[in-house]
Amino acid sequence: MTSLYNLFYPHSICIVGASSKQKSIGYELLNSIKRYGFTGEVFPVNPKVDVILDYKCYENIKEITKTIDLGIIVVPKAFAEDSIDDLISNGIKSIILITAGFRETGVEGELAEKRIIEKIKKSGARLVGPNCMGVINTFSDIKLNATFVAEKPATGHTAFLSQSGAIGAAVLNSLRESGIKFGHFISVGNKADISENDLLRFWNNDDRINTLTFYLESFSNGESFINNFIENNINKPVIILKAGKSASGIKAATSHTGALASSDKVVNAVLEQFGIIRANDLNELFNTAKGFENYPIPRGNRIAIVTNAGGPSILAVDKLEEGNLVLAELSPETIKRLKEIVHPEGSCTNPVDLLPGGNAEQFKSVNKLLLEDDNVDGVVSIFVEPVMVSPFELVEGINSIKSGKPLMQVVMPLPEFWEKYRQESVFNYPIFRNPEDPVEVLSNMLFYSDSKVKKERLRPDKTIPKKYNCGYLSQQETDVLLNEYNIPNIPSLLVTPEELIKITELSFPVCLKGISPNVIHKSELNGVKLNISTFEELLKSANEIERNFSFKGFTVEKFLIQPFLKVKHELLVGGFRDPSFGPIVMFGSGGKYVEILNDTSMKSAYLSENDIEDLISTTKVGQIIKGVRGDKGVNLNIIKSLVKNSARMILNNKEILEFDLNPLIVTDDNIMITADARIKWGRS
Amino acid sequence: MTSLYNLFYPHSICIVGASSKQKSIGYELLNSIKRYGFTGEVFPVNPKVDVILDYKCYENIKEITKTIDLGIIVVPKAFAEDSIDDLISNGIKSIILITAGFRETGVEGELAEKRIIEKIKKSGARLVGPNCMGVINTFSDIKLNATFVAEKPATGHTAFLSQSGAIGAAVLNSLRESGIKFGHFISVGNKADISENDLLRFWNNDDRINTLTFYLESFSNGESFINNFIENNINKPVIILKAGKSASGIKAATSHTGALASSDKVVNAVLEQFGIIRANDLNELFNTAKGFENYPIPRGNRIAIVTNAGGPSILAVDKLEEGNLVLAELSPETIKRLKEIVHPEGSCTNPVDLLPGGNAEQFKSVNKLLLEDDNVDGVVSIFVEPVMVSPFELVEGINSIKSGKPLMQVVMPLPEFWEKYRQESVFNYPIFRNPEDPVEVLSNMLFYSDSKVKKERLRPDKTIPKKYNCGYLSQQETDVLLNEYNIPNIPSLLVTPEELIKITELSFPVCLKGISPNVIHKSELNGVKLNISTFEELLKSANEIERNFSFKGFTVEKFLIQPFLKVKHELLVGGFRDPSFGPIVMFGSGGKYVEILNDTSMKSAYLSENDIEDLISTTKVGQIIKGVRGDKGVNLNIIKSLVKNSARMILNNKEILEFDLNPLIVTDDNIMITADARIKWGRS
DSSP states (O other), rough: HHHHHHHHSSSSEEEEOOSSSSSSHHHHHHHHHHHHTTTSEEEEEEOOOOOTTTTBBBGGGGGSSSOSEEEEEOGGGGGGHHHHHHHHHOOOOEEEEEOOSGGGGGGHHHHHHHHHHHHHHHHHEEEESSSEEEEOOOSSOOOEEEOOOOOOEEEEEEEEEESSSHHHHHHTHHHHHHHHOOEEEETTOOOSOOHHHHHHHHHHTTTTTOOEEEEEEEOOOOHHHHHHTTTTTSOOOEEEEEEEOOOOHHHHHHHHHOOOOOOOHHHHHHHHTTTOEEEESHHHHHHHHHHHHSOOOSSSSSSEEEEOHHHHHHHHHHHHHHTTTTTTOOOHHHHHHHHHTTTSSSSSSSSSSSTOOOOHHHHHHHHHHHHHHHSEEEEEEEEEEEEEEEEEHHHHHHHTTTOHHHHHHHHOTTTHHHHHHHHSSSSEEEEEEETOOOOOHHHHHHHHHHHOOOOOOOOOOOOOOOOOOSSOHHHHHHHHHHHTTOOBOOOOOEEEEHHHHHHHOOOSSSEEEEEEESSSOOGGTTTTEEEEESSSHHHHHHHHHHHHHTTTTTOEEEEEEEEEOEEEEEEEEEEETTTTTTEEEEEESSSTTTHHHEEEEEEESSOHHHHHHHHHHHHHHHHHHTOOOOOOOOOOHHHHHHHHHHHHHHHOOTTEEEEEEEEEETTTTTEESSOOOOEOOOOO | HHHHHHHHHHHHHETTTTTTTOOOOHHHHHHHHHHHOSSEEEEEEOEEEHHHTTTBBSSSSOOOOOOOSSSOSOOHHHHHHHHHHHHHHOOOOEEEOOOSSSGGHHHHHHHHHHHHHHHHHHTTTTTOSSSSSSEEEEEEOOOOEEESOOOOOOOOEEEEEEEEEEHHHHHHTTTTHOOOOOEEEEEEESSSOOOOOHHHHHHHHHHHHHHHHHHESSOOHHHHHHHHTTTTTTOOOOEEEEOOOSHHHHHHHHHHHOOOOOOOOHHHHHHHTTTOOSSHHHHHHHHHHHHHHHHHOOSSSSEEEEEEEEHHHHHHHHHHHHHOOOEEEOOOHHHHHHHHTTHHHHHHSSSSSSSSHHHHHHHHHHHHHHHOOOOOOOEEEEEEEOTTHHHHHHHHHHTOOOOOOOEEEEEETTTOOOOOOOHHHHSSOOOEEEEEHHHHHHHHHHHHHHHHOOOOOOOOOOOOOOOOOOOEHHHHHHHHHHTTTTTTOOOEEEEEHHHHHHHOOOOSSSSEEEOOOOSGGGGTTTOOOEEEEEEHHHHHHHHHHHHHHHHHOOOOOEEEEOOOEEEEEEEEEEEEEEETTTTEEEEOSTTHHHHOOOOEEEESSSOHHHHHHHHHTTTTTHHHHHHTTOOOOHHHHHHOOOOOOOOHHHHHOOOEEEEEEEEEETTTTTEEEEEEEEEOOOOO
């Protein structure tokens, strides 16, 4: 961890490529370091200059005799590899390579990046970047702003990692307006070595950091990221803005950092499963961080709103439902006491409306009352500046209330307010600009606290690896594997067309399917015949299937004969190995309309009992099979153990790339059985 | 229209209740009028004062001998009715009643409001309010700010109506920061007389207004609002922020203005159907208005992005798909020319990345090239301020480009930029703060232009009104009505239990349903038996149904016998009369899982041919019945005419409160027939 520690807490740094030319990165970075008042020693390296910004300059690294905790490289690309060599041979273990022009620019750059990483790994050093914009530590014992944005960030206890330097720069540019405060900032660029996985663990163990925020365009290794949550090792809120959502977004993300982005559905499912907050935009990311940084987490979802104006409170209320929050029912005692304060034409139920005449004293008293009500878990106070009441004293009065519950303020004032508040506020709590903002924040905080309960989860069992050929497993291999995991599979008879003719014994009714290794969707070729009751019909059906296949240029290799079941519902249980997050399981509506119905949910196969329940109940078919309007439902425990066993199967067999039990039939008698199973085997 | 015209274009106004007391509404309103430089005459009325703010004050209205175009009342509630009388008897036809304390406060206030409206109607005057905050006209020949927010709004061609005074005040408070410009603003409060319906028509006919924006908590009469669109009378973009979305939001909306809010699903469906843009928050509302005010409407959905930074462009791209936009494929010629400008390590495909070194000249040239590409319908230019390039000149350079296509800018600068831009920009185009913003705006503009095509729509036919008893129609009445509208209904035999026993002829298989006026969901009581093949089975089934009913305390009054059909799909066609928007039709998945499947779409029954297609194809079952994977689909024209006839039925019969064809069965042979129909009759 020392290498990571020295990124944020160095006592001495060298800047290779420091420059005396204003507006160059080599100059501006040094300027930021100086302006912000770094408490350690600074060693600029530049063979052509003696002094930059009052710092003595060194011709090369060897000249520096003191120990250097952190090396920052800002030289042109052509000199980057040499600089790396120099730093390594001087025993420097923490390196930030700001220089761009590597993997993100094509094959040549990628090779250079690989060479650098080999050197780094060999030396035992750690590297941030390349193609990044540096690091910030705002704590007073360090005061390091090693970026080229010369702002002076205020100290907070949020850590912020940005995969994009530009997003980092945009956030830093806006600090004076946005009031965002953080402890650590790091721009990780191409993540050739150090990634979000390292910082997640580092910050989780750094006592000064309370909240972790990430802007990511890709996960370096999603499975290893979530493994920290599977093992219940993370005990701080983690908020992620994951860009590259849409197909075209992924294209942009790829061209930008050359990283493979996971399907957005998987990202969504997995983050939710492990209690990681996913923000939709930068405002939500930092508003939520402000929430954790400044307020207690609400203990429940009952929110009270106080306002001097109807409209904005309606906008806030509108947002409650979306965030799984509700308007608190105020206790009769609270309502009674509110009536002593609130104007008779105002409202004493939630949202409490003080009308435009509501003054500082009333706002303060009402907020206090609401916080004291046992039916209330959090309060949002909304103030639109009218002519008769000035906002500053009112806002500060509310800020002065102490409570174990969150109390967040929205103010919609004349522009002068903001500067006055920044300059003169004693409390300096965040003020939200939109009525919807605190609702979003409270909802995110509650989501976090609801999901941070430690959970027992499925893990891979110790098993003997199986050896199958790559590709889809044969019917027999599939049967054996499903049987091992107690997944009920329909009995089936696999015969060649020649053998079919000779069958003499069969318990009807059956169904018949044509099999060819090249045909996946049998029903598209009319390759399935149901409810066959006689031998005569069987032969006729076989002929028809053969005709249908040959019409499309295929040949029936084998026929599959299975009992015909009376289908009540068709389900799907499936799974796949995500390139980033590893084994994923799915549950939902099955059958041939599966794509159109689009009624499936998915989760990482590292399932908890709760996860299994969620997986089922968040689908429509999951609600239907529980029994609706006189239907006798399916035994839910059977479905749960089926999902669980499927998850165990893909966890234990790392070679399963995909599997698909579709349809998994629920019969008229509520018996569940797989009618068609496919398993794809290979190396991931 | 003169009464409405004089709200915005008066040459003389009186303020009843003008006051010399600072911070009072009667003072601040006059102060706003004076500060903003109203070009007409001002007559304050206050019996106790001679002069306020240099205006001569009048003891009462009769004293004023000149014609008064607009009367504004700000007296305490107790004097409001007298003031109305005074204005009316002086022949004033345009009145704004700012005073609050009416319908929004309870029964007494409601009665006072009703008395006022009676007087207004009798006199032929028109009234804004009560409980509102006034009116603004920014055009230089009028310059009227008759609100109590003393800001000086800049002139634009957007009109803004706010049902909430506070939302109006919040928007006015923020004008200097937000850069919102408008021509007219009006706060309509309780909408006792003048509502959005009046303003919609007025602004549509006012040549100075190009874009209409509304903040609404309820529609005063939704059917009359949309009637303007049905008749193709509106030819300007209309953007609505409709609050009161959630169940609890509606509660807040109701307590606030005492108005009934329509179900949010209906609002969504209807606004979309008639090409009205629904904004999700105030930012989207005004960003979209800025779009229409400053840029040409994109002619297609292919967007090009130019940036100096990967991250923000990915956030923009992420938003494209959601807005039905795509990343433009640049032409080879454009790419070739881009290569001459863009840094070799940047990107010449879309999004074009100039890297942090991208300067003013490059940005300008690239934006021009992209606009000239025939494959591009609109351009978003994103600039994150780096140390080496200052933003102002770069932004102005881009502003100077002339094109018939929209070119929108996102800038993420140091805070100093904003003030400089406000002060010094020659062009003063809007600058968006978030990469997602212009994408949202372009998407809204395109939605508007796609849907503003004039459409033929269904209208009520002239028919002889039918007389039925209120409540659910009988089986026979239902049959007759469905038959009249060519809606295929399953043949059925309705018999008493006694008659059932005597049946001798029947073509099996049939199904049997128990009927009791008190039982709506038959299947919950096991009141339906399917696939009955013999008389013996029929009697047995009837006995069972009677047992099941009596078990739950019901009696079978009659039995319904219908042919048993082999069901392939179950659909639902239905409709209801919305309290605000009138007749609505629905299409979607039917059967007993209808609530869980939640796969229905709805539209106003004033359908165009396109609407009918949309209604079907936006549901999952609508896609399925078209034929999937080897299925032969249903004839789409049959479904369309079925939906159309259902719409005609509810349009022509104003007494149909609800109707429900569920299930509408598609048989194995793709025949469609209603298996169960219910029609509720009454006065709406």
